[in-house]
Amino acid sequence: MSDSHGAYFIPEPSRWPIVGSVALFISFIGGGIMLNGSGFGTFILGLGIGAVIYMFCGWFSDVIRESRGGNYNKQVDISFRWGMSWFIFSEVMFFAAFFGALFYARVFSVPWLGGEGAKLATHMFLWPDFESVWPLLTTPDMSMEGIESKFTAIKEIIPAWGIPALNTAILLTSGATVTFAHWALKKNNRAGLCWWLAATVALGLIFVVFQAYEYVHAYKDLDLTLNSGIYGSTFFMLTGFHGFHVTMGATMLLVILGRSMAGHFSANDHFAFEGVAWYWHFVDVVWLGLFVFVYWI
Amino acid sequence: MSEAVIHDHDSHDDHHDHKPTGIGRWLFSTNHKDIGTMYLVFALIMFFIGGAMAMVIRLELFQPGMQYVDPQFFNSMTTVHALVMIFGALMPAGVGLANWMIPIMIGAPDMAMPRMNNMSFWILPFAFTLLLSTFFMAGGAPAGGWTMYPPLVLQLDHGFPFLIFAVHFLGISSIMGAINIIATVFNMRAPGMTFMRLPLFVWTWIITAFLLIASMPVLAGAVTMLLTDKYFGTAFFNAAGGGDPVMFQHVFWFFGHPEVYILVLPSFGVISQIIPTFSRKPLFGYASMVYATASIAFLSFFVWAHHMFTVGMPLTGELFFMYATMSIAVPTGVKIFNWMATMWKGAMTFETPMLFAIGVLFMFSIGGFSGLMMGITPVDFQYHDTYFIVAHFHYVIVPGIIFGIIGGVYFWLPKWTGHMYDETLGKWHFWLSTISVNILFFPMHFVGLAGMPRRIPDYNVQFTDWNQIISLGGFAFGLSQLIFVWVIIKCVRGGEKATDQVWEGAHGLEWTLPSPPPFHSFTTPPQVTDATAHS
Numbered sequence: 130m131s132d133s134h135g136a137y138f139i140p141e142p143s144r145w146p147i148v149g150s151v152a153l154f155i156s157f158i159g160g161g162i163m164l165n166g167s168g169f170g171t172f173i174l175g176l177g178i179g180a181v182i183y184m185f186c187g188w189f190s191d192v193i194r195e196s197r198g199g200n201y202n203k204q205v206d207i208s209f210r211w212g213m214s215w216f217i218f219s220e221v222m223f224f225a226a227f228f229g230a231l232f233y234a235r236v237f238s239v240p241w242l243g244g245e246g247a248k249l250a251t252h253m254f255l256w257p258d259f260e261s262v263w264p265l266l267t268t269p270d271m272s273m274e275g276i277e278s279k280f281t282a283i284k285e286i287i288p289a290w291g292i293p294a295l296n297t298a299i300l301l302t303s304g305a306t307v308t309f310a311h312w313a314l315k316k317n318n319r320a321g322l323c324w325w326l327a328a329t330v331a332l333g334l335i336f337v338v339f340q341a342y343e344y345v346h347a348y349k350d351l352d353l354t355l356n357s358g359i360y361g362s363t364f365f366m367l368t369g370f371h372g373f374h375v376t377m378g379a380t381m382l383l384v385i386l387g388r389s390m391a392g393h394f395s396a397n398d399h400f401a402f403e404g405v406a407w408y409w410h411f412v413d414v415v416w417l418g419l420f421v422f423v424y425w426i
Numbered sequence: 427m428s429e430a431v432i433h434d435h436d437s438h439d440d441h442h443d444h445k446p447t448g449i450g451r452w453l454f455s456t457n458h459k460d461i462g463t464m465y466l467v468f469a470l471i472m473f474f475i476g477g478a479m480a481m482v483i484r485l486e487l488f489q490p491g492m493q494y495v496d497p498q499f500f501n502s503m504t505t506v507h508a509l510v511m512i513f514g515a516l517m518p519a520g521v522g523l524a525n526w527m528i529p530i531m532i533g534a535p536d537m538a539m540p541r542m543n544n545m546s547f548w549i550l551p552f553a554f555t556l557l558l559s560t561f562f563m564a565g566g567a568p569a570g571g572w573t574m575y576p577p578l579v580l581q582l583d584h585g586f587p588f589l590i591f592a593v594h595f596l597g598i599s600s601i602m603g604a605i606n607i608i609a610t611v612f613n614m615r616a617p618g619m620t621f622m623r624l625p626l627f628v629w630t631w632i633i634t635a636f637l638l639i640a641s642m643p644v645l646a647g648a649v650t651m652l653l654t655d656k657y658f659g660t661a662f663f664n665a666a667g668g669g670d671p672v673m674f675q676h677v678f679w680f681f682g683h684p685e686v687y688i689l690v691l692p693s694f695g696v697i698s699q700i701i702p703t704f705s706r707k708p709l710f711g712y713a714s715m716v717y718a719t720a721s722i723a724f725l726s727f728f729v730w731a732h733h734m735f736t737v738g739m740p741l742t743g744e745l746f747f748m749y750a751t752m753s754i755a756v757p758t759g760v761k762i763f764n765w766m767a768t769m770w771k772g773a774m775t776f777e778t779p780m781l782f783a784i785g786v787l788f789m790f791s792i793g794g795f796s797g798l799m800m801g802i803t804p805v806d807f808q809y810h811d812t813y814f815i816v817a818h819f820h821y822v823i824v825p826g827i828i829f830g831i832i833g834g835v836y837f838w839l840p841k842w843t844g845h846m847y848d849e850t851l852g853k854w855h856f857w858l859s860t861i862s863v864n865i866l867f868f869p870m871h872f873v874g875l876a877g878m879p880r881r882i883p884d885y886n887v888q889f890t891d892w893n894q895i896i897s898l899g900g901f902a903f904g905l906s907q908l909i910f911v912w913v914i915i916k917c918v919r920g921g922e923k924a925t926d927q928v929w930e931g932a933h934g935l936e937w938t939l940p941s942p943p944p945f946h947s948f949t950t951p952p953q954v955t956d957a958t959a960h961s
């Protein structure tokens with residue numbers, strides 16, 4: 130159908146965008162009702178999330194069908210590339226907000242509460258006995274006699290050179306395996322592609338399992354929880370959102386593995402693979418930041 | 427439905443596209459013009475909802491003492507007025523213009539990702555249902571100010587998660603819309619449409635899209651921390667746990683200041699199209715306009731704490747943010763002078779779009795100057811949280827941004843509908859709006875300097891006279907906007923047939939298409955040369 134003037138691809142009207150909007154709407158309503166203390170909300174939230182998953186499956190199977198049907202030309206491919214890159218950039222900025230919170234707490238708010246810099250008066254008026262340390266095991270309001278803190282004191286933090294270091298090695302290795310998969314794909318070596326992808330997914334899952342184990346350990350043995358002041362807050366929000374992204378990335382890799390086994394990709398046409406690989410590298414890089422700033426220093 | 431087609435130049439004639447029909451045309455749309463129309467209509471509806479809230483505010487402030495509403499509801503009005511106007515009226519209006527015009531201006535058939543485009547729109551009505559439903563919940567609607575500062579915002583009762591989720595939802599919409607615009611401009615330009623030949627409206631939108639992608643996720647992060655602070659025991663904004671309520675303000679305004687430019691740059695883009703057209707001269711200093719816009723956007727990430735001079739920062743912080751803020755006046759000045767130089771010795775005519783564009787030029791500058799005043803830290807200590815700041819940002823937003831958008835609507839309405847609008851009514855709309863908007867906002871400078879605080883339902887009797895004048899200006903401005911609706915309805919329904927070029931001085935691809943353009947804009951990429959390019 131294309132000719133020397135070039136051809137444009139415009140998808141036909143689709144119901145997935147409105148399904149997606151409604152699905153998210155239901156999820157948010159459910160989440161809101163749930164947070165307001167009604168169990169009924171949890172049910173609606175579940176329904177909404179189910180609908181979101183349904184939308185993703187439907188939308189992406191359309192896209193895959195179009196791609197398999199040969200409807201996508203070079204221009205669509207490039208549009209997807211721009212789209213994925215900027216999506217990843219927006220994710221980077223989302224993490225930046227939480228890293229910002231971590232740095233602010235470590236560089237400003239905790240030292241200020243301990244009386245450093247220009248905020249001596251705050252220290253003297255609020256919690257004169259509070260000492261600034263990092264990791265912050267006990268919160269400022271615990272430094273006052275006779276006042277019950279709304280937070281829990283941390284017994285011990287998770288040292289960097291245990292599971293976190295192991296997880297770093299696992300994720301870095303998975304970054305390498307996904308690259309080997311890409312090399313295999315570029316040589317049209319489907320078996321190599323599938324095996325290296327499977328290895329990547331497996332490493333991702335091991336990472337998540339280790340992380341889950343670490344969380345249980347933190348809650349049960351170390352009293353390190355979301356509720357243990359700014360250390361627990363930044364620790365769990367950063368690692369938690371990262372863990373969620375690893376899970377999403379592993380799911381995406383799994384889909385790509387299925388498509389690879391079905392022979393969807395060729396040496397010069399495999400944007401879906403590359404997009405997911407980019408995402409996986411992004412998750413990897415975020416982890417390095419976490420390892421250094423949350424666990425290590 | 428999910429079947430895809432390839433459109434090439436011989437798949438159908440210009441005037442004979444197979445348009446989907448019925449409600450499905452709108453619900454399932456993958457057409458940039460239909461989606462643009464939905465964005466614009468939605469923005470107009472939200473403009474009147476937010477406007478109605480402003481009318482309640484002005485009614486209550488007509489006299490000192492409490493008359494019509496209780497303080498809690500008054501505070502909900504100021505809070506939700508802002509949220510509705512920013513996220514419901516201004517941003518969607520800008521995206522609506524972008525949707526309609528960018529593909530036409532760059533010679534593309536549609537946006538790069540039409541389905542995602544549809545989702546960016548359809549999120550909006552649902553997100554605002556979430557937000558506005560809080561009025562009917564225990565504890566009422568958000569009332570702690572649109573900036574959602576903790577700990578005040580955490581006192582919101584059942585509406586709280588819905589406020590947060592509405593912000594998340596709107597963020598998803600904005601990010602998808604922005605990604606789409608970048609992909610479209612980077613990848614869908616017609617042959618010969620180089621970056622430095624892009625119409626300035628397209629340039630301002632690429633830069634806006636970048637700002638959106640960089641700042642909306644930060645807002646999402648900030649409100650997520652509010653959510654976990656309230657429900658999951660985190661201590662981000664609680665000093666008792668080692669956090670800091672001021673930290674929220676830093677994270678919020680890291681989003682909030684670029685947001686200002688997200689709102690204003692599309693308006694700058696619009697008037698950069700209008701002024702050359704009615705001056706019958708190319709835009710003066712095209713390249714410097716591009717660079718100035720880019721520098722404004724870049725600098726906007728380093729000035730956020732000018733919103734927080736009085737909350738307490740180290741002295742170096744106060745100084746840094748003061749100087750950084752001042753520096754934005756340089757590229758902004760470049761733009762203002764370029765627009766004036768474009769008009770210099772031009773063969774000017776003053777149709778309604780041009781009047782609105784000139785209105786932007788003058789009155790945005792007033793807002794810009796008061797902004798410079800407040801950028802000076804010691805001076806800001808006096809003005810902070812008074813009606814002076816209310817005057818400042820409303821000058822920027824109403825005659826600076828809304829006038830730009832309205833001017834754009836008048837400018838492109840003949841292209842969209844195929845009919846000329848009623849010029850007499852348009853002029854009435856302009857003059858009534860301009861006079862009333864100044865009666866509405868100019869005296870706010872006086873009461874602000876005299877010390878009247880913002881977000882307060884009652885005030886000292888000494889402020890009564892000015893407040894009554896302000897309120898009258900407000901009511902007049904609100905009523906004047908009904909003319910706008912009437913002009914649009916009239917124009918959609920009929921009127922003098924518009925030519926392809928519509929305006930004598932108009933240049934660019936959008937004016938080569940028929941009015942109204944075919945359902946799929948350019949099914950064959952046009953070849954662009956210097957002669958056919960916009961500037």
Ligand SMILES: [Cu+2]
Nearest residue numbers: 683686730733
């Ligand atoms: Cu600002």
